[in-house]
Amino acid sequence: MMxxxxxxxxxxxxxxxxxxxxxxSVYVYCYGDYFDMTLLDKFEEETGIMVIPDYFDTAEExxxxxxxNATTYDCVCTSDYMIQRMISNDMLSELDxxxxxxxxxxxxxxxEKSESFDPGNKYSVPYQAGIAxxxxxxxxxxxxxxxxxxxxxxxxxxxxxxxxxSVRDAFMIGLKKLGYSENTTSEAEIKAAADxxxxxxxxxxxxxxxxxxxxxxxxxxxxxxxxxxxxxxxKELNEDVEFVIPKEGSExxxxxxxxxxxxxxxxxxxxxxxxxCRPDIAAINFDYLYYTTPNEAALDLIDEEYLEEASVFPxxxxxxRCESLVTLDPATTELYSNxxxxxxxx
Numbered sequence: 001m002m003x004x005x006x007x008x009x010x011x012x013x014x015x016x017x018x019x020x021x022x023x024x025s026v027y028v029y030c031y032g033d034y035f036d037m038t039l040l041d042k043f044e045e046e047t048g049i050m051v052i053p054d055y056f057d058t059a060e061e062x063x064x065x066x067x068x069n070a071t072t073y074d075c076v077c078t079s080d081y082m083i084q085r086m087i088s089n090d091m092l093s094e095l096d097x098x099x100x101x102x103x104x105x106x107x108x109x110x111x112e113k114s115e116s117f118d119p120g121n122k123y124s125v126p127y128q129a130g131i132a133x134x135x136x137x138x139x140x141x142x143x144x145x146x147x148x149x150x151x152x153x154x155x156x157x158x159x160x161x162x163x164x165x166s167v168r169d170a171f172m173i174g175l176k177k178l179g180y181s182e183n184t185t186s187e188a189e190i191k192a193a194a195d196x197x198x199x200x201x202x203x204x205x206x207x208x209x210x211x212x213x214x215x216x217x218x219x220x221x222x223x224x225x226x227x228x229x230x231x232x233x234x235k236e237l238n239e240d241v242e243f244v245i246p247k248e249g250s251e252x253x254x255x256x257x258x259x260x261x262x263x264x265x266x267x268x269x270x271x272x273x274x275x276x277c278r279p280d281i282a283a284i285n286f287d288y289l290y291y292t293t294p295n296e297a298a299l300d301l302i303d304e305e306y307l308e309e310a311s312v313f314p315x316x317x318x319x320x321r322c323e324s325l326v327t328l329d330p331a332t333t334e335l336y337s338n339x340x341x342x343x344x345x346x
Contacts, residue, residue, distance in 0.1 A: 023048035026268040029062065030055060030077035031255070032210055034128075035276070036288040043275050049268045057209055058166050066091065072262055075269035080254045081168070081325035083124050084117035088327065092123045093259045099270035100125060102277035110294035113254060116324065124256035125273050126294040128285075130227045131252050131314055131322055132169065133245040135213065135234060140222035149177040149246045152223065153196070158203045162215050162224030165207035167340040168325055169251065170197060173225060176248045182323050185332045194339035198346045207344075216241055227253075229291030231311045243311045245318055252322035254294070 032055040040051045054073070056062040059082040065071065066086075078086075086092050097103060103125055110126040118124045136146050142156045152161060152173065164170050172182040174193030184190060205221050213230040215221040217237040226234075231243040257273045259266055275281055282295035286302055292313055293299075299307065306312050328336070 024265055024268055025050045025052050025074075026265050026272050027072065027074045028053045028077075028269075028272065029065075029073040029075070032057065034077060034255075034289070036284050039275075039281060039284065042281075043272065047268075047271055047275070049271060051272065060167065066260060069262075072264060073260055074263040074265040075257055075259055075272055077127055077255055077257050079325070080114070080117045080256070081327050083256060083258055085327040086258065087118060087123055091261055093261045093263060093266060094122050095125070095259065095273075096266075096270060099267060100274045100277065102274045105277055105279055105282070105295050105297035107294055107296040110254060113324070114256065117254075117326070118256070124258045125277065126254050126256050127276065128229070128255045128289065128291040129253065129294050130229050130291045131245055131318070132164075132172070132225060132227055132250045133231075133243050133311070134223060135216050135226045135231060135241055135243050136223045137216060137219065137221075137238065137240050138242055139240045140219070146223070147244055147247050149173050149248055151246075152225070153177075153200050153203070155203070157223050159205050160222035161200075161203045161205055162212045162221045163197075163200075163204050163207050164212075164225050165209050167336050169225070170207075170340065170343070171336060172251045172325070173197075174200075176246070176250065179248070182251060183326045183328065185328065187335055190332075190335055190339055194343055197343045201343065201346055227291070228311050228314070229289050232290035232306070232309070245311075245314065245321075247321075249321035249323065252319055252324050254324070 026049055028051055044050050059079045062076065062078055063082055063085065106126050110129060111121055114121055114124060114126055134146055140160065144151060144154055144156055171190070171193050174196040175182050175184060175189065177196060178192055180189045180193065206215065208215065212224045212226050213234045216224050217234045228243065234241050257276070259269045263269055277295065279295060279297035279301060282293050282298035283301035286293045286298060290312060
């Protein structure tokens with residue numbers, strides 16, 4: 001009886017997970033914990049479309065799934081450089097902007113920056129923006145003043161440092177430390193950055209992405225590399241943490257929504273993107289994520305204290321010190337991958 005009962009529960013759960021709203025579904029693929037989950041029900045109530053979300057940890061993981069046709073998604077949120085690659089590989093469907101009128105709320109500066117990876121803004125709609133920086137617990141850093149990537153090689157942080165578990169993000173740090181571009185194609189520079197990361201490795205407590213902020217919040221680590229959107233969240237859990245954008249500059253990103261070419265529910269995907277572009281929805285997501293919102297119309301709905309926080313809304317000078325990742329040619333991409341394997345193998 002117990003076995004039969006468990007089977008019925010499993011079948012019921014499967015059927016529930018596969019059901020559609022009255023106007024169908026939209027299968028969404030994005031970074032984990034990247035929107036307020038209450039919005040799923042709100043969207044379905046307003047449109048009759050059910051959102052079925054799935055998550056990935058890195059853009060590299062996402063592109064592998066899509067390139068191998070492991071599964072089909074209607075709407076994907078990913079990073080600027082990966083969108084450039086998807087456009088080059090003819091993997092995306094051109095958006096029908098008639099179905100996304102709320103795109104008018106996205107600030108011109110973000111639409112213009114998006115032109116660098118999506119000329120003409122044909123395939124993507126900006127969703128979140130941000131800058132990588134160093135999050136640290138000021139009670140655990142032994143008096144070290146942190147303002148540089150070089151500080152992540154300080155022996156005082158042995159076994160208390162969290163680094164990104166992502167090839168391009170990790171190499172960005174090594175390259176910026178050495179004064180190189182995060183988009184370099186020089187093998188000598190890539191190797192030099194790998195050597196720095198290998199030299200740093202004995203200090204690393206853990207390579208992590210989404211969980212990095214939690215390790216800083218609970219005191220498991222003293223210093224970590226996170227995106228600026230993680231700062232307010234962590235500060236609310238631990239008032240001893242601070243955030244700094246290193247003086248050498250850092251990585252600036254725009255994450256945007258796109259629709260894969262083989263999407264089965266394109267109109268529903270455009271409805272989802274349009275929904276997220278509304279000022280009230282963007283403000284809800286800001287209060288959940290604390291990332292820099294490209295939605296200018298939402299600023300009137302955000303508390304003034306956040307608008308004045310430089311880590312959340314960095315000034316133009318800070319942004320100008322930063323670079324955005326670009327898609328690299330296959331040979332250079334393989335170089336990064338091979339050197340990253342060496343770093344992880346040491």
